[in-house]
Amino acid sequence: MSSTTTNTATYKFNHTMFRIKDPKVSLPFYENVLGMEMFKESPGGDFTNYFLAFPAGFEDKANASKEEKAKMQLNREGVLELCHNWGTESDASFKGYASGNDEPGRGFGHIAITVDDLEAACKRFDDLGVKFKKRPEEGKMRHTAFIYDPDGYWVEIIGQTKL
Structure with missing residues (x-):
């Protein structure tokens, strides 16, 4: 164990990540149906992560740019990360991800x-x-x-x- 101390009172529950099949379907659901705002898009080598949150969580920074909001990501709570693994949206044999509510994979x-x-x-x-x-x-x-x-x-x- 390290001798470094940390204050758990400063910890925050930052985000939850879902894998998604198609961002052209999932992003409009979270933005237009639930009212979240996508404030950061982060492409990787063969995937893209999209970070969404309710605008109210940005408090006095509501008029901030996407870039400014992206910098605030780790200092707020209630973020949803959607991870799109490229190609799933056009793969006819892709059966989707386990939601966690059905067998096998019950948990989440x-x-x-x-x-x-x-x-x-x-x-x-x-x-x-x-x-x-x-x-x-x-x-x-x-x-x-x-x-x-x-x-x-x-x-x-x-x-x-x-x-």
Whole structure:
């Protein structure tokens, strides 16, 4: 063990990464359906990573350029990284990635976002043709919905409660 000390009170949960089949499908879902902003694109040798977050998380830097926001990435929370391995979008034999909710590979469950009005958000998702896993009126958890992203990952939708 190193003798260097670190303060865990300064740690932040920065991001989660999903592998995606086609950025031309996934990016519009996260940007136009969920309202996230892609603030950084990082190509590698045979893949591209896209970093998205809700604009509100940039706080007083809302008018910053993409480059300025990219520099802020490691100092904020709630970032979603989408990793596109080149060629999957045109490979007819590609069966997609495991979402973590089915066998084999059960483990990862979902990400969650809060919305101002659950009923209105669900209506908007219906209007946009988003596929639901669970609607608020179904099952025991009446305060949540689950939708699918283009790759079959679950996104939990939770209505904000008024205090």
